[in-house]
Amino acid sequence: MNEILQFLARHSYWLLMGAILARQACFPIPANLFLVASGALARSGKLSLSMILGLSVVTFLFADLAWYEAGRRLGERILHFACGLSRNQESCVHRANGAFSKHGVRTLLFSKFVIGFDAVAAPLVGRARIPVIKFLAFDGIGAALWAGTYVALGYVFSNQLDLVAHHVIRAGTFLALAVAAGFGFYLVRRLVHWLSFVRQFNLARITPEQLRDRLNAGEDILLVDLQACRDSATERMAIPGAVRINPRALEQDGDVEISPSREVVLYCACPGEFTSARVALALRRKGIEHVRPLAGGLRAWRDRGFPVTSDDRG
DSSP, X not given: OOHHHHHHHHHHHHHHHHHHHHXXXXXXXXXXXXXXXXXXXXXXTSSOHHHHHHHHHHHHHHHHHHHHHHHHHHTHHHHHHHTTXXXXXXXXXXXXXXXXXXXXXXXXXXXXXXXXXXXXXXXXXXXXXXXXXXXXXXXXXXXXXXXXXXXXXXXHTHHHHHHHHHHHHHXXXXXXHHHHHHHHHHHHHHHHHHHHHHHHTOXXXXXXXXXXXXXXXXXXXXXXXXXXXXXXXXXXXXXXXXXXXXXXXXXXXXXXXXXXXXXXXXXXXXXXXXXXXXXXXXXXXXXXXXXXXXXXXXXXXXXXXOOOBXXXXX
């Protein structure tokens, strides 16, 4: 057995658990590759197949239970957190809600096979107040299906994996440095992107009270509703006088035209107002200087008892 598989054989159970926990914490760790390698080691008798699958399922349940509890306690906010770095946060949340509305708790059976959906599946179930026993049952089956698929691949194609591992060893230090450099570049890129977003997000927001007073005073303000999706009861609510525009149309060079001298206030349904801030920055880059996001979005406006309308303004 080559050096890589020897190392995996000595530490595989701990590595497997760590990889799964990191994956469920949204780190870019290829846990599936660890499962494939573990399957190959099980074929050679170095690891226990039942131990691999059992540890995998238990680790998934442990991590997902934390997401389930976060969804139960925080509701919609945890979904916006999980979708926070996506290009269209509202669309991400909408797709997740749509899938759950269609399949319910059964989404846990396949969510781990869908990139990006696994991060929101457990919080969705928690937000829906599905009993924890039912959650654990479906999540356990889903985890077993996902882990079993990759373990089976490693078990069946173990000879080919030995050949690949042999070439990896021959590549030696160069391959290790290349992987480390690529992973480091990815982390630095994400960190720079996040720091830039946080710095640019520091905009002069307008509070619901300030907006109400200025609207009551009859000031000329273009109030833009960024709720792109229209099939949920929450998203049909709007601030009176608002114009509903898809955020993508404002961020991209579409047909939407706004006078550079016009004062614009943006809001969305997300409590973190990430979409409003992102669109505000895009409009400022296009030369529209007087643009501000509504602090707290539509939820903050409604929490204060200010008027809303159910008219569709898209």
